Amino acid sequence: MARLTPHNEQRARDLIALYPHPRSALIPILHLLQEQDGYLTDDGMQHAGELVGLEAAEVQGTASFYDMFHTEPVGKYLIAVCTNIACLLQGAYELLEHAEERLGIAPGGTTPDGLFTLEDAECLALCGNAPCVTVNWRYFGDVDREGFDDLVARLAAGDLDGEVPPHGTLCRVRRSVGLAAAGASVHGYGGPVPAPAESSRPGAIADEPTDGVDLETFATTPAVLALDGPASPDDGAAPFDDRTEP
Amino acid sequence: MTVTGVPRIVTRRLGRLAPWTLASYLEDGGYDGLRKALSMTPEEVHEAANVANILGRGGAGFEAGRKWGMLAKSEPVYLTINGDESEPATFKDHMLIEADPHMVVEGALICAYAVRADQIFLYVRGEFALGLERLQAAVNEAYAYGAAGGDILGSGWSVDIVIHPGAGAYICGEETALLESLEGKRGYPRIKPPFFPAAVGLYGAPTIVNNVETVSNLPWVMRNGADAFAALGEGRSKGTKVMALSGHVKRPGNYELEFAKVTFRDLMFDARLGGGIREDRQLKAFIPGGVSSPWLGPQHLDVLLANDKIAEVGTMAGSGAVTAMDETTCIVRAAWRIVRFFHRESCGQCTPCREGSGWVEKILQRIENGQGREADLDLLMDVCDNISPGVRWPPAQTTICVLGPSIPPAPASGIRMFRDEFLTHIREGRCPFPPDRLPGRVAHV
Numbered sequence: 001m002a003r004l005t006p007h008n009e010q011r012a013r014d015l016i017a018l019y020p021h022p023r024s025a026l027i028p029i030l031h032l033l034q035e036q037d038g039y040l041t042d043d044g045m046q047h048a049g050e051l052v053g054l055e056a057a058e059v060q061g062t063a064s065f066y067d068m069f070h071t072e073p074v075g076k077y078l079i080a081v082c083t084n085i086a087c088l089l090q091g092a093y094e095l096l097e098h099a100e101e102r103l104g105i106a107p108g109g110t111t112p113d114g115l116f117t118l119e120d121a122e123c124l125a126l127c128g129n130a131p132c133v134t135v136n137w138r139y140f141g142d143v144d145r146e147g148f149d150d151l152v153a154r155l156a157a158g159d160l161d162g163e164v165p166p167h168g169t170l171c172r173v174r175r176s177v178g179l180a181a182a183g184a185s186v187h188g189y190g191g192p193v194p195a196p197a198e199s200s201r202p203g204a205i206a207d208e209p210t211d212g213v214d215l216e217t218f219a220t221t222p223a224v225l226a227l228d229g230p231a232s233p234d235d236g237a238a239p240f241d242d243r244t245e246p
Numbered sequence: 247m248t249v250t251g252v253p254r255i256v257t258r259r260l261g262r263l264a265p266w267t268l269a270s271y272l273e274d275g276g277y278d279g280l281r282k283a284l285s286m287t288p289e290e291v292h293e294a295a296n297v298a299n300i301l302g303r304g305g306a307g308f309e310a311g312r313k314w315g316m317l318a319k320s321e322p323v324y325l326t327i328n329g330d331e332s333e334p335a336t337f338k339d340h341m342l343i344e345a346d347p348h349m350v351v352e353g354a355l356i357c358a359y360a361v362r363a364d365q366i367f368l369y370v371r372g373e374f375a376l377g378l379e380r381l382q383a384a385v386n387e388a389y390a391y392g393a394a395g396g397d398i399l400g401s402g403w404s405v406d407i408v409i410h411p412g413a414g415a416y417i418c419g420e421e422t423a424l425l426e427s428l429e430g431k432r433g434y435p436r437i438k439p440p441f442f443p444a445a446v447g448l449y450g451a452p453t454i455v456n457n458v459e460t461v462s463n464l465p466w467v468m469r470n471g472a473d474a475f476a477a478l479g480e481g482r483s484k485g486t487k488v489m490a491l492s493g494h495v496k497r498p499g500n501y502e503l504e505f506a507k508v509t510f511r512d513l514m515f516d517a518r519l520g521g522g523i524r525e526d527r528q529l530k531a532f533i534p535g536g537v538s539s540p541w542l543g544p545q546h547l548d549v550l551l552a553n554d555k556i557a558e559v560g561t562m563a564g565s566g567a568v569t570a571m572d573e574t575t576c577i578v579r580a581a582w583r584i585v586r587f588f589h590r591e592s593c594g595q596c597t598p599c600r601e602g603s604g605w606v607e608k609i610l611q612r613i614e615n616g617q618g619r620e621a622d623l624d625l626l627m628d629v630c631d632n633i634s635p636g637v638r639w640p641p642a643q644t645t646i647c648v649l650g651p652s653i654p655p656a657p658a659s660g661i662r663m664f665r666d667e668f669l670t671h672i673r674e675g676r677c678p679f680p681p682d683r684l685p686g687r688v689a690h691v
């Protein structure tokens with residue numbers, strides 16, 4: 001393990017084609033690597049560097065700056081418990097303590113079966129539904145102890161496989177279009193422009209089939225945040241209940 | 247108070263069935279704002295933004311139109327939408343991106359047209375997995391519909407939109423760090439000057455960075471006219487503002503309210519808004535504008551939600567995040583958690599920020615765990631003074647970016663407002679609130 005597979009290498013080249021400079025595609029490509037392997041391997045980072053024109057050390061230097069990138073294996077499910085201010089006020093540390101006991105690990109640890117990694121997270125921007133938890137960055141709000149246990153049980157049983165993909169998979173919707181705007185300026189600024197790869201000509205990606213999930217299905221998946229709670233149109237204001245009950 | 251009767255602008259479509267789809271967006275006049283803009287010249291669209299006087303919703307409150315006017319005259323021009331939302335207790339952009347991604351896309355397109363951008367980057371916080379999916383689906387749909395890409399809506403104008411995921415770093419919300427990150431580097435804020443990306447931005451090219459909520463106002467402004475927008479609000483604070491209300495209120499959530507007409511009291515206590523403090527307890531203190539802002543107390547409840555009014559009482563509106571803390575809140579623990587955040591998120595370039603945040607965190611932690619000394623209060627203020635001389639507001643800055651000066655407000659507010667509570671921790675050798683220590687294993691490492 002694990003350089004990018006030929007299919008994923010093509011996806012990486014498609015990403016590079018979206019930017020004026022290849023290096024800009026580094027973070028998206030690292031996400032792609034994490035989707036493929038669950039974490040970042042040395043070979044993978046080497047490959048990413050080759051694609052965007054960087055030394056492996058430079059790739060590692062960038063990757064290590066960002067909390068979402070893991071250079072060691074993590075569990076299939078990365079459970080992040082937010083303990084920042086709004087969640088703290090609603091008992092987040094008590095929830096984290098419970099999670100530690102339930103999973104038998106401290107934050108940063110992974111269960112021996114490789115299923116769960118626990119994280120003590122910073123604000124996840126779901127503070128209206130505190131305390132909240134994400135699993136592989138899928139959100140669950142208003143989580144109490146029972147809710148947490150239930151969530152863990154359902155994950156372990158595979159009941160949430162449709163909603164929560166394995167760690168590393170971020171965006172399941174693929175870009176289905178290439179760059180279409182005319183004009184040399186977009187690709188012509190500041191330094192040598194790399195020779196575009198075969199697929200990166202404007203429009204080329206658009207002709208390829210989208211290998212993302214079916215949008216219809218996705219949009220109607222109940223486990224995605226249900227923001228369509230009742231609003232009161234004539235009220236001028238309404239709270240929006242953005243959560244999934246675990 | 248003026249909660250009713252005001253149109254919702256950026257949250258108007260929330261509550262619809264699947265509002266994130268193109269079909270739903272088009273039913274509500276979607277992309278008509280862009281159509282309107284394209285029937286005008288870019289200068290006219292820019293002028294409309296000036297009339298609407300849209301204050302930046304990302305935290306600094308800089309007028310969008312004025313920022314656009316600062317663009318250096320060279321090509322290419324880039325537009326970057328800041329969807330990195332990571333300021334603790336702020337959760338409005340997350341909601342807008344997930345619930346109404348087409349509005350964000352249309353707003354970005356109108357902005358791009360006004361500033362003649364060559365390419366748009368939507369920088370979205372990496373943790374927003376669903377937001378990234380909804381936004382990518384919206385961009386795909388917008389291209390298919392002809393609202394993005396080449397010859398937009400038959401106007402002959404073309405621009406591409408690229409969604410760029412972050413990867414977990416609060417500092418990338420700072421606009422120059424965001425641009426570094428977008429260039430594939432560590433998110434290190436750039437040394438100023440140059441002060442504005444409008445002069446030197448992405449790859450050195452003139453670049454506009456605007457917040458998600460800021461540009462989300464543009465479709466409405468185009469459809470209804472800048473005057474209608476400017477008729478809402480008061481003084482500099484025009485239009486509406488999404489207030490992210492969290493903490494010990496009965497009904498936390500995002501509330502879009504007319505700017506400068508509603509008070510903190512209305513926001514926290516009105517039955518249609520926050521609904522009061524949970525279990526009808528007393529409000530102890532509140533954080534008025536995200537964790538970087540100095541705190542206020544019950545005596546400030548009648549301050550209006552407007553940037554200048556909030557500034558008058560020595561703090562800031564920031565990103566519009568209000569956090570209520572009731573009488574059961576341990577102030578030391580709250581301040582500790584906020585400082586811990588800054589310590590974890592400091593990018594490490596500047597010594598006062600990198601080291602100072604760690605010091606303040608450690609001292610607060612030992613006070614909370616009952617091992618503090620009375621001299622610690624002076625020591626805390628002294629370290630804060632080293633980070634931001636004078637510990638005043640607006641803060642003095644000795645660091646590359648304002649994350650550094652954002653560290654002192656929470657502990658300094660805590661000590662100034664609740665000195666006795668700190669002393670009780672120290673004298674009794676334990677926290678007077680249950681549990682009497684920082685919970686969890688993490689607190690003991």
Ligand SMILES: Cc1cc2nc3c(=O)[nH]c(=O)nc-3n(C[C@H](O)[C@H](O)[C@H](O)COP(=O)(O)O)c2cc1C
Nearest residue numbers: 302303304328330331332419420421456457460649
């Ligand atoms: C440490 C730090 C974090 C920031 N985080 C964000 C953020 O998450 N989202 C945002 O829009 N602006 C954030 N800002 C403000 C941006 O630097 C910038 O002012 C803003 O994106 C400009 O957009 P606006 O004028 O439309 O508000 C942050 C600033 C600092 C110093």
Ligand code: SF4
Nearest residue numbers: 595596599645647650
């Ligand atoms: S103030 Fe802190 S976050 Fe900002 S550049 Fe300096 S070290 Fe980095």
Ligand code: FES
Nearest residue numbers: 082087124126127
């Ligand atoms: S503080 Fe927990 S999600 Fe914001």
